[in-house]
Amino acid sequence: MTGQSQELLTKPCAHDYKVNCGNCRLNSICLPLALERDDVEQLDEIVQRSKPIQKGRFLYHEGDEFQSVFAVRSGALKAFRTTDSGREQVTGFYFPGEILGMDGISNNLHASSAQALETTAVCEIPFNSLEKLSALMPSLQRHFFQIMSREITEDQQLITLLSKNSAEERVAALILSISSRNARRKLSATRFRLPMSRIDIGNYLGLTVETVSRVFSRMQKLEFLQVNNKEIEIKDIEGIRSLADIG
Amino acid sequence: MTGQSQELLTKPCAHDYKVNCGNCRLNSICLPLALERDDVEQLDEIVQRSKPIQKGRFLYHEGDEFQSVFAVRSGALKAFRTTDSGREQVTGFYFPGEILGMDGISNNLHASSAQALETTAVCEIPFNSLEKLSALMPSLQRHFFQIMSREITEDQQLITLLSKNSAEERVAALILSISSRNARRKLSATRFRLPMSRIDIGNYLGLTVETVSRVFSRMQKLEFLQVNNKEIEIKDIEGIRSLADIG
DNA sequence: GAAAAACCTTGATGTGTATCAAGGGGGCAT
DNA sequence: ATGCCCCCTTGATACACATCAAGGTTTTTC
Numbered sequence: 001m002t003g004q005s006q007e008l009l010t011k012p013c014a015h016d017y018k019v020n021c022g023n024c025r026l027n028s029i030c031l032p033l034a035l036e037r038d039d040v041e042q043l044d045e046i047v048q049r050s051k052p053i054q055k056g057r058f059l060y061h062e063g064d065e066f067q068s069v070f071a072v073r074s075g076a077l078k079a080f081r082t083t084d085s086g087r088e089q090v091t092g093f094y095f096p097g098e099i100l101g102m103d104g105i106s107n108n109l110h111a112s113s114a115q116a117l118e119t120t121a122v123c124e125i126p127f128n129s130l131e132k133l134s135a136l137m138p139s140l141q142r143h144f145f146q147i148m149s150r151e152i153t154e155d156q157q158l159i160t161l162l163s164k165n166s167a168e169e170r171v172a173a174l175i176l177s178i179s180s181r182n183a184r185r186k187l188s189a190t191r192f193r194l195p196m197s198r199i200d201i202g203n204y205l206g207l208t209v210e211t212v213s214r215v216f217s218r219m220q221k222l223e224f225l226q227v228n229n230k231e232i233e234i235k236d237i238e239g240i241r242s243l244a245d246i247g
Numbered sequence: 248m249t250g251q252s253q254e255l256l257t258k259p260c261a262h263d264y265k266v267n268c269g270n271c272r273l274n275s276i277c278l279p280l281a282l283e284r285d286d287v288e289q290l291d292e293i294v295q296r297s298k299p300i301q302k303g304r305f306l307y308h309e310g311d312e313f314q315s316v317f318a319v320r321s322g323a324l325k326a327f328r329t330t331d332s333g334r335e336q337v338t339g340f341y342f343p344g345e346i347l348g349m350d351g352i353s354n355n356l357h358a359s360s361a362q363a364l365e366t367t368a369v370c371e372i373p374f375n376s377l378e379k380l381s382a383l384m385p386s387l388q389r390h391f392f393q394i395m396s397r398e399i400t401e402d403q404q405l406i407t408l409l410s411k412n413s414a415e416e417r418v419a420a421l422i423l424s425i426s427s428r429n430a431r432r433k434l435s436a437t438r439f440r441l442p443m444s445r446i447d448i449g450n451y452l453g454l455t456v457e458t459v460s461r462v463f464s465r466m467q468k469l470e471f472l473q474v475n476n477k478e479i480e481i482k483d484i485e486g487i488r489s490l491a492d493i494g
Numbered sequence: 495g496a497a498a499a500a501c502c503t504t505g506a507t508g509t510g511t512a513t514c515a516a517g518g519g520g521g522c523a524t
Numbered sequence: 525a526t527g528c529c530c531c532c533t534t535g536a537t538a539c540a541c542a543t544c545a546a547g548g549t550t551t552t553t554c
Binding site for chain 2: 513
């Protein structure tokens with residue numbers, strides 16, 4: 001109904017897989033952060049860009065041999081694991097500039113699956129090469145340690161959310177998280193399209209679809225939010241913050 | 248009532264802070280794993296051992312400047328973070344051989360607090376030195392990446408547990424986790440003392456104390472477990488596995 | 495472009511765990 | 525030892541969210 005994702009219309013990066021790390025507009029939030037010019041060029045050499053994957057396609061499956069981590073260049077993915085009883089648990093959503101796949105390092109097997117929520121382009125970073133380069137470039141090594149550490153703290157935030165917060169607080173927290181991640185990418189913090197289904201949201205937040213839907217309706221009634229299918233407009237971010245209770 | 252923790256009675260390691268990495272009996276599950284003899288000696292030089300901390304004392308507080316990660320040598324700790332509304336969330340329990348503090352790397356601030364659940368001795372590993380040594384020793388770098396990755400996958404397991412599992416399943420999963428971690432340390436997998444309170448267990452599992460207590464009672468009634476205050480004896484591990492539903 | 499499938503919303507009812515309440519027991523300090 | 529405090533257990537009640545149900549809408553498929 002409304003226009004395409006703004007990402008698609010920007011000039012560098014986006015789905016274009018000929019871009020390099022040096023001119024990628026995401027490099028301030030991706031791996032090259034804080035690297036010198038020559039360092040970026042070295043990193044650029046190990047990064048493999050491939051053509052976009054379609055919605056619903058997998059970047060990797062749980063149990064696959066781990067070889068690379070991935071940086072999202074455009075689009076969005078979800079990561080999920082399957083329990084022994086066959087239920088799925090969504091463990092994260094990944095937007096442009098974010099890194100995924102690090103959970104595969106410990107056992108050399110991917111601990112989760114990654115699936116595109118829309119047409120998505122990624123940079124593949126072979127882990128062996130990243131390790132070697134890290135040993136030579138202290139700032140890269142540090143940066144990668146930091147990225148892994150951030151994944152840990154974000155997982156811990158989700159643990160807290162699931163353990164202590166109501167349905168309303170959980171949904172509010174997710175909206176605020178997506179909003180601030182959009183802002184970091186210089187996109188609107190108040191109007192955006194949710195790339196994932198209500199099912200995925202519910203799964204991620206430990207709620208049923210029905211509950212998620214009801215919370216959206218309530219927030220709309222309170223005039224905190226304008227919801228139109230997957231299009232979201234935040235009308236009162238302070239109101240949502242007050243619901244979220246997580247500052 | 249029963250004897251002291253077996254840990255206290257073993258000869259090397261334990262609370263003895265003159266032990267070194269080379270002869271520490273935990274080194275097969277701690278950082279030195281897979282290091283060559285000389286490498287272990289180099290690691291040993293940066294590791295700082297101090298005298299044990301008492302029950303209730305903090306190893307670090309949330310918000311403290313991050314300088315080191317820690318390996319548990321004896322005893323046990325819990326890690327927790329405080330939400331803006333003042334509630335605590337226990338994010339993990341740490342036993343001998345396990346590493347904690349990695350959540351502080353991303354912002355140079357500890358993202359959680361660590362508190363001793365009983366008298367506890369740790370090895371402090373200054374992160375700057377660890378970084379430098381990692382750049383020189385590929386196997387150490389890899390091993391530390393793996394340890395961080397394992398923390399991520401364990402957090403994701405907890406996320407799944409909190410999101411999808413009943414009170415009974417959560418408690419069963421924790422008991423099995425502690426049991427297998429004991430086994431890894433060559434201690435009994437079926438008889439052990441829980442160092443943490445029911446309050447901590449409930450907090451970690453997203454349950455109230457009352458619910459945890461009721462689950463223990465039910466498991467005892469089913470003769471899966473013998474509970475005597477903090478002493479646990481697993482009578483039917485298959486029974487507990489069937490409750491846990493997480494293999 | 496029509497049919498099918500998947501997704502979303504809203505309402506009615508059920509249930510697992512929280513909350514409230516009260517009593518018992520263990521461990522620590524003095 | 526003794527007393528206090530914190531922890532643990534058990535029971536009664538309440539509630540938030542799950543489940544069941546049904547209809548509407550969007551997206552996919554052919």
